[in-house]
Amino acid sequence: MSDEKEALRRQDSQSMYDFKNEESDADFFREKEGLTKEIVLRVSAEKRDPAWMREFRLKCLKIYEETPMVDWGPDIAGLDMDRISSYVRHKEDMKNNWDDVPEDIKNTFERLGIPQAERESLAGVGAQFDSELVYHNVRREVAEKGVIYTDLESVIRGELDAERADGMDYAGMVKEHFMKLVPPTDHKFAALHGAVWSGGSFVYVPKGVYVDIPLQSYFRLNAAGAGQFEHTLIIVDEGADVHFIEGCSAPKYNVANLHAGCVELYVRKKARLRYSTIENWSKNMYNLNTKRAIVEEDGVMEWVSGSFGSHISYLYPMTILKGDRAQMEFTGITFSGNGQNLDTGLKIVHQGKETTAVVNSKSISKGGGIGTFRSAVVVQKSAKKAKASISCDSLMLDSISRTDTIPAMDVRSDDADIGHEAKIGRISDEAIFYLMSRGIKEDDAKAMIVSGFADPVSKELPLEYAAEMNNLIKLEMEWNG
Amino acid sequence: MAQEPLLQVEHLHVSIDETLPILNDINLLVHKGETHVLMGPNGAGKSTLGYTLMGNPHYAVTGGRILFEGLDMTQEDTDKRAKAGLFLSFQNPLEVPGISMSSFLRNATRALTDQPVKLLAFQKKLNETLRVLDMDGVYADRDLNVGFSGGEKKKAEILQLLMLSPKLAILDETDSGLDVDAVRTVSRGIEEYHKKNDGALIIITHATKILEALKVDYTHVMVNGRIVETGDASLVEKVNREGFEAYEARYGKRE
Numbered sequence A: 001m002s003d004e005k006e007a008l009r010r011q012d013s014q015s016m017y018d019f020k021n022e023e024s025d026a027d028f029f030r031e032k033e034g035l036t037k038e039i040v041l042r043v044s045a046e047k048r049d050p051a052w053m054r055e056f057r058l059k060c061l062k063i064y065e066e067t068p069m070v071d072w073g074p075d076i077a078g079l080d081m082d083r084i085s086s087y088v089r090h091k092e093d094m095k096n097n098w099d100d101v102p103e104d105i106k107n108t109f110e111r112l113g114i115p116q117a118e119r120e121s122l123a124g125v126g127a128q129f130d131s132e133l134v135y136h137n138v139r140r141e142v143a144e145k146g147v148i149y150t151d152l153e154s155v156i157r158g159e160l161d162a163e164r165a166d167g168m169d170y171a172g173m174v175k176e177h178f179m180k181l182v183p184p185t186d187h188k189f190a191a192l193h194g195a196v197w198s199g200g201s202f203v204y205v206p207k208g209v210y211v212d213i214p215l216q217s218y219f220r221l222n223a224a225g226a227g228q229f230e231h232t233l234i235i236v237d238e239g240a241d242v243h244f245i246e247g248c249s250a251p252k253y254n255v256a257n258l259h260a261g262c263v264e265l266y267v268r269k270k271a272r273l274r275y276s277t278i279e280n281w282s283k284n285m286y287n288l289n290t291k292r293a294i295v296e297e298d299g300v301m302e303w304v305s306g307s308f309g310s311h312i313s314y315l316y317p318m319t320i321l322k323g324d325r326a327q328m329e330f331t332g333i334t335f336s337g338n339g340q341n342l343d344t345g346l347k348i349v350h351q352g353k354e355t356t357a358v359v360n361s362k363s364i365s366k367g368g369g370i371g372t373f374r375s376a377v378v379v380q381k382s383a384k385k386a387k388a389s390i391s392c393d394s395l396m397l398d399s400i401s402r403t404d405t406i407p408a409m410d411v412r413s414d415d416a417d418i419g420h421e422a423k424i425g426r427i428s429d430e431a432i433f434y435l436m437s438r439g440i441k442e443d444d445a446k447a448m449i450v451s452g453f454a455d456p457v458s459k460e461l462p463l464e465y466a467a468e469m470n471n472l473i474k475l476e477m478e479w480n481g
Numbered sequence B: 001m002a003q004e005p006l007l008q009v010e011h012l013h014v015s016i017d018e019t020l021p022i023l024n025d026i027n028l029l030v031h032k033g034e035t036h037v038l039m040g041p042n043g044a045g046k047s048t049l050g051y052t053l054m055g056n057p058h059y060a061v062t063g064g065r066i067l068f069e070g071l072d073m074t075q076e077d078t079d080k081r082a083k084a085g086l087f088l089s090f091q092n093p094l095e096v097p098g099i100s101m102s103s104f105l106r107n108a109t110r111a112l113t114d115q116p117v118k119l120l121a122f123q124k125k126l127n128e129t130l131r132v133l134d135m136d137g138v139y140a141d142r143d144l145n146v147g148f149s150g151g152e153k154k155k156a157e158i159l160q161l162l163m164l165s166p167k168l169a170i171l172d173e174t175d176s177g178l179d180v181d182a183v184r185t186v187s188r189g190i191e192e193y194h195k196k197n198d199g200a201l202i203i204i205t206h207a208t209k210i211l212e213a214l215k216v217d218y219t220h221v222m223v224n225g226r227i228v229e230t231g232d233a234s235l236v237e238k239v240n241r242e243g244f245e246a247y248e249a250r251y252g253k254r255e
Helices: A002-010 A037-046 A051-066 A103-111 A114-121 A140-144 A152-156 A159-164 A170-177 A188-196 A429-436 A442-458 A463-478 B046-054 B078-084 B101-113 B119-132 B150-164 B180-197 B234-242 B245-251
Strands: A028-030 A088-090 A124-129 A132-138 A148-150 A200-205 A215-220 A231-236 A241-249 A257-259 A262-267 A272-280 A285-295 A300-307 A312-315 A318-321 A327-336 A341-350 A356-365 A370-379 A387-396 A402-411 A417-426 B007-016 B020-030 B035-039 B059-068 B086-089 B096-100 B168-172 B200-204 B218-223 B226-231
Touching: A037 A051, A037 A188, A051 A188, A088 A132, A103 A124, A103 A215, A124 A148, A132 A140, A132 A148, A132 A200, A148 A152, A152 A159, A152 A170, A152 A200, A159 A170, A170 A200, A170 A231, A188 A262, A188 A285, A200 A215, A200 A241, A231 A241, A231 A272, A241 A463, A262 A272, A262 A300, A272 A285, A272 A463, A285 A300, A285 A327, A300 A341, A300 A442, A318 A327, A318 A356, A327 A341, A327 A370, A327 A442, A327 A463, A341 A356, A356 A370, A356 A402, A356 A442, A370 A387, A370 A417, A387 A402, A387 A442, A402 A417, A429 A442, A429 B078, A429 B096, A442 A463, A442 B096, A442 B101, B007 B046, B020 B046, B020 B059, B020 B226, B035 B046, B035 B234, B046 B059, B046 B078, B046 B086, B046 B168, B046 B200, B078 B086, B078 B101, B086 B150, B096 B101, B101 B119, B101 B150, B119 B150, B119 B180, B150 B168, B150 B180, B180 B200, B218 B234, B218 B245, B226 B234, B226 B245
Parallel strands: A124 A215, A200 A231, A215 A241, A231 A262, A241 A272, A257 A285, A262 A285, A272 A300, A285 A312, A285 A318, A300 A327, A312 A341, A318 A341, A327 A356, A341 A370, A356 A387, A370 A402, A387 A417, B035 B200, B035 B218, B086 B168, B168 B200
Antiparallel strands: A028 A088, A124 A132, A148 A200, B007 B020, B007 B059, B218 B226
C-alpha cells in the first residue's frame, strides 16, 4: 500500500493534460466520500430520478455490497471507496451554448482543444466535467435527421419526449436498454456504477441515417479523490451509421481517483457503429470501465482504442455478435509506463451464423510498466461458420517492463475458424542503430519505431485524434518516470 | 600541401563485448572522392569494420582511433557520425513498420541538416532518384524496407545514399543477392553519388561487376581481423584469380 502511494508520488507531470483549475466550494457541490444509502438517495434526488431509477440505484447498491471485490487482475487495494466522492458537480446546469459554460470549466476544455475540435470536424459534442455534463450540442443538420445526442438524465425524466413531441418514446427506449447489456450483477463495479451513475450520453441514430462526421464526448475528471461514473447508451437503428469518439483526461493528484463508466452499444440490423476512445486518465486513476456491444444481423461494430493513462485499468470491451453475419473489428493500443498496470483485452461472443471478428491489438510497455492482454472468444453452438482472427503484438522498450498475453477460447460449434497470434518482442537495437546511422538521434529513433508500431491504430483515427495519439506516445517516450 | 584525409583509421582494435578481439590494428586512409575496395573471406571482419566506423555499440573499440575530417569520432554516437558525413549501406537493411520511406527520408534529411525540409524540392529529388534506380514511385509510400525483396532493400539503401548525400559511404555487400540488371542499376546509382558529390566510397564486395563503372583507387585485403595487403585496382583481379586460400594459409583463419 505504501509502495503504491510512493509509486503515485513519483509520477511526473502529464504536460498539457495535467493542470488543475482548483474547484472552489462556492461553485461546486461535492458529495461526501464513501458509499451509503443516504448518499445514493441524495445523488438520485440531485438527478430528479423517476421512481424506477431510484429503486434501481438502491438495488444496485445492495448488489454492490453483496458482491466480492475482484481478485483476479492487478491489485486494487489502493482504491479505498471510503475516500472516493461519488458525485461532484458545478452549481451551474448544462449548457448548449459554449459561451454560457462557466469560465473555469470553459478554460479547462479550451486548453484541451475541445471547442476547436467541434467547430472543425464534429457533428456533435458533449463535455462532462466531474459528474455532470456541462455542455452538449449537436449540429443542426444532424439533429434535423432525427439524430439524438444528449444527456441521459433529461431523457429519463421525459424532457426530451416533451420537447420533441415526435411520437418517439425516448424515455421508454432508455428504460428498456439501460444496464440490460451490462447488468449490475456483472461485477462489483458495474453494481457501483448502477448505484451512483451520473452524466454520459444518449445517442439514437434513426433507421437509415448516415452521420458522416463523428460525434464526440469528452470526459474530464477534475476533482481530487472523486469518482466518475458516466453512462453511455448508443442505439444505432437499422441501416444507420455513426462514429462516436470519446476522450478522457484528468489532472494528477496524490490520492486515488476512480473511473467506473459503463458503455452500452446496440447495433441493429445492417447498422454500423464505430466507437473510438483516446484515454489519457492521470496516473492516479483506477480505470474500471465496462463496455459492451450487441450486434444484430449484418451489423458492424468497430472499436478503436488508445489507452495511455491510469494507474490501473481493467478494460475489456465485449461484443456479442447476435445476428447472422454480424461483424466486429477491434484495433487498439495500450501504452503502460512507469507505475502503470494496464489490464486490457476483449471478449467476443459469437451467436449468429457466419459471424466474424478481427482483432489487432498492440501493447507497448516501458519503465517497468505492466501490460496484460486478455482475450476471450466464445463460439456458441448456434454460431455456424464463425470466424475470429486475433493478433496481438507487444513491444517492450526495456528489460524491466512486462507484457503478458492471455488468450481464452470456448468453442462449441464444430466448424469455427479461430486464429490467435501473439508476438512479443523488445525494441530492436539494430533497428535503432539503423535509424541513427541516417542521422536520427537515439530518442527520436526509438520514438519513430514506437509510433510506427502504433501506426495501424493511428490510421484508424480521424486526423486530429491520430495527431493527439502520436503526441501522447511522444510524451510517454520522453517521460522518464 | 597534401589534402587532409576524410577518414583516418589508426591502429584500431575492436572486440565484441570487450573480450573477444575481432579487429586487429586496422589502419586506413581515405581521401575525398576516393574509391576503396575491401575484400576478404567470410568472417574476416569486413562488416565489423563497417559497423565500427558507423559506431554500432555492439562493437567496442579497445585501442586506436577513428578520425573524420580531423575530428576524433572514436567514441561519438552513430547519429553524430552520420551528421559528420558518414553513411553505411547495410548488408541486411532492417524493416521498420509504420514509417514510410519518404517520411523516414524527410526525418533523416532534417536531422542531418538541422534545417526544415522544403517539401516540394524534396519530393522532386525523391522522384528523380527513384527514376534513376528504376524504382516504382510506390516505394516512397511503403513502410521502410517492410516486405521488400532482398534486391529492393539494396536499391532502397542506394536511394537513401543518393538522398542523403554523405561524404563517405561504406557499402556492405550491396551487390550480393542482386541479379545482373539490379547490379547495373545499383552501380549506376553509386556512380551518380560518386560523381555528384565527389563522394568517397569503401566498397565491401566479393564480386567485380559492381566495380566496372568505377575507378578503384585502392584495394585492401582483409583476413582474420587484419588488413594484410593493400594495392591498386589490379589487386581485385589477383584476388579473384587466386582466392583467399594463400592469404589464409599465411595469416590464419577465423574459427
